Amino acid sequence: MKTNIDFINGNTTRSLLKLFIPLMLAMTLTMAYSMVDSLWVGNLLGEAGMSALTASTAIVLIMNSLSMGVGNGVSVMIAQLVGAKDKAGIRRAAAVIMTVSLIFSGVICIVGELVSGSILTMMGTPAEVLPEAVSYLRLYLIGNVALFIYMQFTSIFRAFGDSMFQMKGMLMTVIVNAVLDPVMIGWWGFNGVAIATVISEVMCLIYALYYHYRKKWFSFDFTSMTWQDVKTMGRLCIPTSVQSIMPAVSSAVMITFVNPFGLTALAGYGVVRNLELIMFMPTNAMSMAVTSIIGQCRGADRMDRADDYLKNGMLTGGIMIAVLSSFVIAFSAFLSGCFGQGAEVSVIVTSFFHIVSIGYVLYMLTSCIQGYITGIGKPEMAMILLIAYYIIFRIPAAMILKPVFGLSGIWIAFLASHVLACVLAFSLLHFTRGRQSLPENLCLRV
Numbered sequence: 001m002k003t004n005i006d007f008i009n010g011n012t013t014r015s016l017l018k019l020f021i022p023l024m025l026a027m028t029l030t031m032a033y034s035m036v037d038s039l040w041v042g043n044l045l046g047e048a049g050m051s052a053l054t055a056s057t058a059i060v061l062i063m064n065s066l067s068m069g070v071g072n073g074v075s076v077m078i079a080q081l082v083g084a085k086d087k088a089g090i091r092r093a094a095a096v097i098m099t100v101s102l103i104f105s106g107v108i109c110i111v112g113e114l115v116s117g118s119i120l121t122m123m124g125t126p127a128e129v130l131p132e133a134v135s136y137l138r139l140y141l142i143g144n145v146a147l148f149i150y151m152q153f154t155s156i157f158r159a160f161g162d163s164m165f166q167m168k169g170m171l172m173t174v175i176v177n178a179v180l181d182p183v184m185i186g187w188w189g190f191n192g193v194a195i196a197t198v199i200s201e202v203m204c205l206i207y208a209l210y211y212h213y214r215k216k217w218f219s220f221d222f223t224s225m226t227w228q229d230v231k232t233m234g235r236l237c238i239p240t241s242v243q244s245i246m247p248a249v250s251s252a253v254m255i256t257f258v259n260p261f262g263l264t265a266l267a268g269y270g271v272v273r274n275l276e277l278i279m280f281m282p283t284n285a286m287s288m289a290v291t292s293i294i295g296q297c298r299g300a301d302r303m304d305r306a307d308d309y310l311k312n313g314m315l316t317g318g319i320m321i322a323v324l325s326s327f328v329i330a331f332s333a334f335l336s337g338c339f340g341q342g343a344e345v346s347v348i349v350t351s352f353f354h355i356v357s358i359g360y361v362l363y364m365l366t367s368c369i370q371g372y373i374t375g376i377g378k379p380e381m382a383m384i385l386l387i388a389y390y391i392i393f394r395i396p397a398a399m400i401l402k403p404v405f406g407l408s409g410i411w412i413a414f415l416a417s418h419v420l421a422c423v424l425a426f427s428l429l430h431f432t433r434g435r436q437s438l439p440e441n442l443c444l445r446v
Contacts, residue, residue: 005161007296008083012308016316020289022167023158027281029170032178053193053270056133058255059119060140062248063108067148069244070101071155072288073237076295076375078159078218083299091221096229097152098220105148112141123252124259126266136194143198146205153208158292160217169204169211176200239379243370243386250390257398257410265407268348271336275349278328279321279360286317287367294375303376310372317364325360329353348407355411359418366418369425373432381428389421 005018074097081089116137117130125133150169157165177200184192251273258269290313297306328335332353336346366389373382394417401409 007161007293007309008300008302008305012305013312016289016293016309016312019158019161019293020285020313020316022164023285023289024282026166026170027285029167029174032174053133053136053190056120056136056140057270058123058248058252059112059116059137061251062245063112063141063144064147065244065248066108066241067105067144067151068284069241070104070148070237071151072244072291072374073233073240073379074152075155075159075288075292076240076377076379077233077236078156079292079295079375080299080377082159083296088221088224090218092224092226092229093233094156094218095220095222095225096233097156098149099222099225100230100233101149101152102145105145108148109141109145112144113138116141124256126259126263129263132190135191139191139194140197143201147201150201150204150208153205153212157211157215157217158288159295161292161296162215162217165208165211165215169207172207173200173204176203236377236379239383240374242383243374243379246386246390250394253395254398254410257402258407261407264344265348268336268345268352271345271349272352275328275332275335275353279325279363282317282320282324283360283364283367286313286364287371289313290368290371291375294372295377298376306372306376310368313368313371314365317368318361321364322361325357329357351408352411352414355408356415356418359415362418362422366422366425369429373428376432378432381432385421385425385428388424389417393417393420 005015007015007019077093077097078090081093117134120130120133120137154166154169177196180196180199181193184196186192188195255266255269258265290309293309294306297303297309332350333346336349366385370382370385373379373385394413397413397416398410401412403409405412
């Protein structure tokens with residue numbers, strides 16, 4: 001069966017890097033894509049515009065995370081079939097994936113249009129920016145259908161070891177969005193940001209269809225779809241979706257803790273979330289790479305290879321994220337100014353990163369284990385990890401620490417959740433695979 005990278009027989013380090021590096025570049029472009037709106041809004045529309053964008057993009061982040069979460073399940077589903085060399089199964093699964101994705105994303109769009117105003121109100125969005133936040137969200141939801149289907153194409157390509165598509169697609173999207181944003185803002189004000197986003201998302205889907213036509217990694221067999229394939233997709237994608245949206249749901253809840261501190265604090269949190277993307281890009285890329293690779297290893301019954309990939313991913317990712325987090329911490333004040341914000345916002349941003357600091361290295365280790373557990377076909381265990389990470393650990397900690405330490409108490413809750421989740425991740429890894437399955441060097445080094 002044609003695949004882009006031989007994960008089963010090739011050198012583990014080289015094979016991991018062949019998939020990880022293009023994915024990291026794609027995540028870098030995703031970070032740039034997310035930052036473009038904030039940079040233009042912050043500099044052209046000021047603190048009020050940044051606050052409105054921060055409030056509305058909390059829900060946008062959930063939508064994006066949901067599409068990526070379903071994609072992670074899709075990647076596992078296809079990767080295991082690729083590893084098992086089941087061509088007929090791939091054709092059926094691809095047809096089911098696209099059919100279910102179209103229906104599901106359409107329903108999400110319709111429901112979102114109806115309840116977006118109520119949700120933003122419940123989140124405590126300041127009244128002075130609520131109309132702009134609601135308008136942005138309703139426009140964005142139109143393009144989310146195209147983005148959702150595009151992400152499933154991306155996940156299927158990744159399961160075959162195609163490491164370049166996502167990077168190429170995101171490069172095109174960033175360029176289109178960066179060019180259109182100032183033009184659309186000039187024509188339609190704050191709503192122009194959402195319009196530019198919708199256009200770029202539709203172009204992504206068009207590119208995915210063209211890329212599929214050229215590469216032909218797989219085909220669709222809509223006539224042979226079975227309910228068993230639908231159930232398999234649900235068994236894998238529901239837990240991975242819950243995993244993926246946990247950070248976004250947690251972020252939306254954390255905004256409700258930040259809102260009482262005023263627009264300056266909300267703008268500062270908006271800058272923080274954008275700068276965190278610098279740490280998230282290698283972490284998400286490594287987790288996605290590990291998930292797809294482990295899926296193929298599981299399908300080929302080569303768990304010895306899976307353990308080697310986990311070890312390499314954690315060591316490579318841990319070193320990389322340590323360097324990046326040091327950079328962000330050192331230059332957080334300068335980076336805050338790039339978003340057009342003043343000294344008060346800069347103080348909030350600097351305080352956050354000084355407190356959280358080492359948490360991002362722990363986040364990388366936790367994410368690698370999450371990808372491993374998901375890839376071997378136990379996404380429900382990884383789901384438990386992410387629920388604990390972002391809900392059970394983080395939110396109660398913020399509730400307890402906020403009255404004592406104020407805004408800093410919320411930041412301490414972030415750090416506490418990183419520490420506790422890493423401990424839980426290793427416990428779940430031991431429970432899932434058994435101590436004898438862990439690479440000996442990994443146990444010694446971590």
